[in-house]
Amino acid sequence: MRAQRASKPLDLDALVAGIRDGRRSEISRAITLVESSRPDHRVAARELLGRLHEPATGARANRVGISGVPGVGKSTFIEALGTWLTGSGHRVGVLAVDPSSVRTGGSVLGDKTRMARLSADPDAYIRPSPSAGTLGGVARATTQAMTVLEAAGYDVVLVETVGVGQSEVTVAGMVDTFLFLTLARTGDQLQGIKKGILEIADVIAVNKADGDRETEARSAAKELSGALRLVYSGGDSWVPPVLTCSALENHDIDRVWQRVLEHRAFLGEEGLSRKRAEQQLEFTWALVRDELAERLRRSPGVAAIRDQIRREVLSGELAASVAADRLLAAYDEDRHGT
Numbered sequence: 050m051r052a053q054r055a056s057k058p059l060d061l062d063a064l065v066a067g068i069r070d071g072r073r074s075e076i077s078r079a080i081t082l083v084e085s086s087r088p089d090h091r092v093a094a095r096e097l098l099g100r101l102h103e104p105a106t107g108a109r110a111n112r113v114g115i116s117g118v119p120g121v122g123k124s125t126f127i128e129a130l131g132t133w134l135t136g137s138g139h140r141v142g143v144l145a146v147d148p149s150s151v152r153t154g155g156s157v158l159g160d161k162t163r164m165a166r167l168s169a170d171p172d173a174y175i176r177p178s179p180s181a182g183t184l185g186g187v188a189r190a191t192t193q194a195m196t197v198l199e200a201a202g203y204d205v206v207l208v209e210t211v212g213v214g215q216s217e218v219t220v221a222g223m224v225d226t227f228l229f230l231t232l233a234r235t236g237d238q239l240q241g242i243k244k245g246i247l248e249i250a251d252v253i254a255v256n257k258a259d260g261d262r263e264t265e266a267r268s269a270a271k272e273l274s275g276a277l278r279l280v281y282s283g284g285d286s287w288v289p290p291v292l293t294c295s296a297l298e299n300h301d302i303d304r305v306w307q308r309v310l311e312h313r314a315f316l317g318e319e320g321l322s323r324k325r326a327e328q329q330l331e332f333t334w335a336l337v338r339d340e341l342a343e344r345l346r347r348s349p350g351v352a353a354i355r356d357q358i359r360r361e362v363l364s365g366e367l368a369a370s371v372a373a374d375r376l377l378a379a380y381d382e383d384r385h386g387t
């Protein structure tokens with residue numbers, strides 16, 4: 050076994066005390082720990098989270114996902130909203146789930162340089178997206194970072210993600226309210242937005258409603274709002290409200306927040322508990338799936354036949370179902386042989 054890199058031994062008691070005191074150095078250390086994939090770190094992280102775990106009662110932080118295509122103004126919006134919230138007495142944590150960082154190893158979302166004012170705010174804590182591993186791994190780290198921030202007294206946690214497919218669904222699965230930022234769109238473009246967001250958006254804000262674009266933004270919001278009303282008509286479910294705002298000019302950011310609070314009130318304490326419990330269950334299985342995929346990737350038996358299977362499937366010699374059976378058999382053999 051490879052010798053562990055010498056590092057300062059972890060003093061969990063001190064770490065827990067530091068987090069509960071809201072000290073940044075300990076918060077950062079704890080988040081680095083939960084992001085790590087090193088086996089000994091994973092063990093320590095589990096113990097830490099066990100100690101931080103709060104029973105699901107009492108005041109709970111507001112967990113809000115914020116999504117939208119690149120350039121829609123997410124960081125400008127979070128800077129404006131976060132600063133307004135800390136000014137109103139809240140403590141705000143900002144986390145990020147960045148699917149591009151999973152592929153490239155870079156990390157963009159939640160970058161402090163994009164939110165200069167908020168990152169200098171003593172009542173805000175900003176953490177960029179973890180830059181390693183699978184989307185599942187990043188989601189695990191982000192969920193656990195959320196626990197750390199909540200234990201440290203942050204009562205609002207904003208989770209930023211780019212509006213592309215799976216990462217939005219992933220973030221929707223870890224927050225209470227999902228806020229979708231969009232730009233003025235009408236007609237056909239609207240159809241695309243509607244399809245993608247209907248399942249997950251709880252509040253929709255048309256950003257950049259300023260200057261020349263204000264009128265266009267307002268009519269786009271009206272059109273989208275009307276379309277959503279039609280889709281949701283008849284039920285007693287929450288109809289996502291659509292409003293306009295300008296993150297740049299700091300207009301109506303408070304109104305957007307008001308809608309977020311209304312959505313939470315609509316869920317009610319019981320509904321919120323149920324939602325979080327269901328998210329935990331879904332998350333449990335996501336973790337299992339992620340770990341199984343990882344084990345499959347690491348399996349020597351699978352690695353030994355992977356290239357051959359690839360050739361045979363590509364040339365048409367082997368049916369996909371047979372190929373899958375062989376790969377699974379190789380994996381099972383590995384497990385039973387060791």
Ligand SMILES: Nc1nc2c(ncn2[C@@H]2O[C@H](COP(=O)(O)OP(=O)(O)OP(=O)(O)O)[C@@H](O)[C@H]2O)c(=O)[nH]1
Nearest residue numbers: 118119120121122123124125256257295296297298
């Ligand atoms: N006019 C106007 N411009 C805005 C507004 N919000 C953001 N912008 C501008 O839009 C550009 C993109 O804003 P960002 O906040 O970086 O957008 P983002 O969604 O975080 O972008 P990515 O980092 O690419 O994901 C910047 O030039 C902002 O100044 C707004 O409300 N009105």
